[in-house]
Amino acid sequence: MGHLRMMMGRRFMSRIALSQLAEGHGMELSHFDIVKIVAHTGLYQEVTVGSVAEQMRIDPSRASRIVADLVRQGMLQRGVSQQDARRAIVTLTKRGQELNAHFERVRREVLGHTLQDWSVEDIHQFEQLFSRFIRDLDCRTPKLFKDMGSKELQSDE
Structure with missing residues (x-):
C-alpha cells in the first residue's frame, strides 16, 4: 500500500x-x-x-x-x-x-x-476486494482518527 x-x-x-x-x-x-x-x-x-x-x-x-x-x-x-x-x-x-x-x-x-x-477471475476478485477495502477504509477513517487522537480530521467533520 x-x-x-x-x-x-x-x-x-x-x-x-x-x-x-x-x-x-x-x-x-x-x-x-x-x-x-x-x-x-x-x-x-x-x-x-x-x-x-x-x-x-x-x-x-x-x-x-x-x-x-x-x-x-x-x-x-x-x-x-x-x-x-x-x-x-x-x-x-x-x-x-x-x-x-x-x-x-x-x-x-x-x-x-x-x-x-490477469485472468478475468483475477480482475473480478481484485475489483471486489479493492472496492471493499476502500469502502471499509472510508467508513472507518473518522472513527480511527477520533480513537487515535488526531485533531486534523476531527476538525473537518
Whole structure:
C-alpha cells in the first residue's frame, strides 16, 4: 500500500498524460489535478475555488491563481451558483472536457497494460476486494482518527 501511495503521490498517470500533449501546451501537474477535480466533483455538486483548495490541500489563494490560469487557457469557466447567486463556481469548458477525457484514456491504457496478463477471475476478485477495502477504509477513517487522537480530521467533520 505504501508503494502504491508513493506512485500515486508522484502522479505517474498524470505525468504520462502530460507527456503525450503537444509541445507548448502550458499545462502543469497542478493544472491537470484541478481539471480532474472539477470533472469529478462537478458530477454531484457545484465546484468552488474553495472546494478545489480543500481537495488539493492547498492554500485558497494558490487554488485561485491556478483556476485563473486555467480560465485563461480556456479549460475552465467561471459561473454563478444556481443555489446561491453570491457564490462563484467553476466548470469545465469543452477544452477542459477534452483534457479530462485524454487523462481518462491514459488511465485506462495504463490499467489495461497492467492487467493484461490477469485472468478475468483475477480482475473480478481484485475489483471486489479493492472496492471493499476502500469502502471499509472510508467508513472507518473518522472513527480511527477520533480513537487515535488526531485533531486534523476531527476538525473537518
